[in-house]
Amino acid sequence: MDHPLVLDPTGTDIQGESVRIRERGAAALVELPGGVRAWSITDQALLKGLLVDSRVSKDAKQHWPAFMAGEIPPDWPLFLWVAVSNMFTAYGADHRRLRKLVAPAFTARRTEALRSRIAAITAELLDELAATARRDGIVDLREGFAYPLPIRVISELMGVPEELNPGLRTCVDGIFDTSLTPEESQANYLEMYRILTELVAFRREHPGDDMTSLLVAPADEGAQLTEQELIDTLLLVISAGHETTVNLLDQAISALLTRPVERAKVLAGQVSWSDIVEESLRYEAPVAHLPLRFATDDLELGEGIRIAKGDPILASYAAANRDPKIHGDTADVFDPTRPNKEHVAFGYGAHHCLGAPLARLEAELALPALFERFPNMGLAVDVSELGAVPSFISNGHRRVPVTLGE
Template sequence: MTRHTLLKRISTDARFAKNPRHWRLWASGQIPSNWPLISWVAVQNMLTADAPDHPRLRHLVDQAFTRPQVERLAPRITAITGELLRDMATGATHTGSGTSPVTDLKAALALPLPLTVISELFGVPDRQRERLQPLCRAVFDQSITPDQAQRAHEGLQHELAELVRHKRAEPGPDMTSALVAARDGDDRLTEPELIWTLILMIGAGYETTTNLITNAVRALLTHPDQLALITRGDATWAAAVEETLRLHPSIAALPFRYTRVPVRIAGITIPAGEAVLMCYAAAGRDPAQHGANADRFDLTRRQRRHLAFSHGPHHCLGAELARREATTALEMLFTRFPDLQLAPVTPPTWLPSIVATALASLPVVLGPRAAPATTIPAPAA
């Protein structure tokens, strides 16, 4: 499905389920355990749950992502961003005969910021963060082999089961400890639900925001006229985030929704038991929704309602946190490095993914001028 109106309609249509038991290929055992998209189907969390399980699972974690909670996290987000920007300034490499520092923006800022925030929120120890990162990345990479897909699928379960064991023995003021308490209390959260909820919250909690920050920086650097609108006060950093979400959504397409019954939609009859791929990247460029210039990065766009965070009951829980992190990162980055530009090296490559709109890296030149770290303002609420 590629049209904005269709995706929005399907998101609230009870004829389309999220549980793969409604998929005839899954129900008949035709999907092998090493299928490259296995971690998007063989899971037991909100991603594959329908009512009444979906609201039950969502209720257990929604307290961590409310607007007041995100506001409480704002000072920590600002502090982490400031630390990473200082590290960028001191740790950038010099290339060729020039003197302008060059660094990989994704590795230096876009990845560690949301990874640190979500890890602190869920109490993930430093030693586990490094092990989780390549496993989560593999889930979004459809160029991996079947064996790699299976290892990533099993590895994520192993790592999060270890985290659960740790939090049972040494609970703390974090969301994992809270979920463990719910698992062992009256909410009847099963052990697989607990582990896969953590995988969804932690993995999706940083991988998607990493892509949002990276894509937004690239968009602004390749559209200097739009960046200039912000620097002279004619547009906002929040607008840059929303336009990036529309044009380059972190989740390009989400597997899957499944037809419970035969469905006649957009002039086509979809039989019962079929898988439907939700193509958010296409919906963000739908001329029927965004006009004839839908493929243009434009911060002055009047109508920017997008589906990057989905719609309806499955609207992304972490939307406000992602927006806060991305807005903070952009404002502080371009304030600290006003001459930031793309490095004159091989153009950035997109990761081979059905699911993600993700760059492998984003080499940038920090520029000769850099504002003192002490002058970086905290992003406005």
Template sequence: MSSLSDTETELRRPTAVITADIKANAIQAFGELAARGPVLRVTLSNGLDAWAVLSYDAARAALTHPALLHDATPAEKALDAVGYTMHKVGQGIAGSMLMSDPPDHTRLRRLVAPTFSPRRTKLLADRVHEITAELLDAMGPAGEAELVEAFTAPLPITVICELLGVPVPERAAFRQWTNDMLDLPSQKQRTAAASLYGYLSGLVERKQAEPGDDLLSDLIAQHNHEDGRLSRQELIGTAVLLVVAGHDTTVNLLGNALAALFRRPDQAQILRERPELIPGAVEEFLRLDSSVELATLRYAAEDLELAGVPIRRGDVIAVYLGQANRDAPQNDDGDRDVLDVTRPSARHIAFGHGIHHCLGAPLARMEATIALGALLQRFPDLEPATGPDDVQWIPSGMMRGPISLPVRFTPVG
């Protein structure tokens, strides 16, 4: 890095540390940060200094900039200093399309895309209805439940495990592994990543011997193809990505939506009376409180400028999708910090932007629409068992969502 001017040196001094308190009060706290500028120097909760991208326009620019890549080579020293390993092959989602740049990204995405087409997603809808009904049937008689444990977590993990062909007795550990994997760098995080990677590596070996009618068997066929379309590391990294992206994102989408509705019971009543609004409301939930608060990190491959801020080669870029969404221009004049389930065509980048736009977006939207509609109709007097200020939020990492949501309702036999 060439010598810095006094002005740039000052600009590069971190202005905030992204703490658990900031994450717990995301809407207000990130809004206050964004008021200082669209791109700010911060210290992430893992101790890594990075440029936080906080505006909608700057986020879209960062996510499509040809020199902001997933190749972490220029930042390797800084990442090693804080124990960050997500970019390393053999550590969870490394080797997947999410952590790849073209041309590898293009090839990997093309191989997986057919699984998450809108047509195939529609075929899964009947099964999602069945799983949802089973979970609500189990909750009904008690008149109370902890929604994350009883509903928002088991629904998406069941769907993704069925897609991958994971045997039922082996699914229980997935949720803990994925939660721990996306946390701060720690021994727990590294152990979880290694455990999930190791399990799926073993599952690949079993399915190579006995293929099934599932996505993982389809991916193995690509790996075994004479053209070598998918290396073993890419195969396992892609399987880990599908578990993480197909589970945690939807768990937190549902949790954030319900937490928002508990703060605004009038909005829940609107959806009970007008269920046709639920698909549009899902977009509003994604806009207001994105389940993926922070995109996977990017690294500057060269000196560049972002929203007028000079970025140097090797700098780490943290795109805060949650705050960028709340800054997105809308088609109405309503308050963008307030939930409005009637908002027309809520605009957001909760599923990313550009070549890394989430392939699983149709599946997540479908699951959320079915799950929220069924829950609101089955339990018309559903309410939180604790105050809105008592919700405990995920304290660190990429995700935004409640750890638990205790509720009560009139028992249903």
């Protein structure tokens, strides 16, 4: 207990690290950047229990003594993850108020209305991939497909003008990059706020049928939303709305490219694309570890596990999704035919991801379109050369180079 496992900020071996944490127990101490210690929860049942426990909060301003005492500086690499004022960090009634303001943008009707737009963007990207392949021979499916699709969808949903997109992308990447220095982290944080302030100003001048305009209106009328909450809510939706889907697409594509049997089954209709999506979410959670929650009281959790009041808690989704207690001896096997694909990739309880249906829709439209357009596609490098994004939060590859085999 005195020697926590130090998380690798570069995320080089997320699943191997998850095994090492699990070996220390259902709840084990890990060390985050800056020497901050937290309890990593790898047991899925225990994690679900904590995610719905009223004695567990996401509000560092109320429930993390180190943060309240000013011991967590603004240049701490994970500062934004705990300092923002939006539904991600809100607790109790505040969380319900903020979630209610965002929920209208993610209703089943609004999500379904995006189907034709997602299909159109997918078709455009496939044409661009084909053109790139004819010119260069090899295309990077993360850069040319998995990344641009979600960011274009969420940018249109949010009403982000095109000129702000490159800066937003860079900043969102930085938020998830746990290998940044304190100086780089703070510079990224300040630039993100500058861009979001510009977005709000633009939509005040040019309101439209988009989520930013919907949120600006109540903020301007003084209805339940401060300016800080408005900016931080946009930060949450834009970042969460694309990074997780990028990784979902990336991991599903990579899984099928390295498993010809499963690929043949789905293309023959023996396995559904929904099965591929759910098993991809289970097998490689798009978010490996999600910081942070805090115990609002001493927690006695059985099996000798005691989390003290104020202790930080890390939701370790990648490990919990491969919990042998849930998935048995095949927990580490990618198997779209498994009857139980239970996972917590989108969280659980009150903070379950509002955008989960949109992410699933994007994947269930984009994946079949890609594999049906390029049935002879193959990896251009060994799987060991795909690398990892520099993060223990974001679980994706650095690149997915392929030949399209047209």
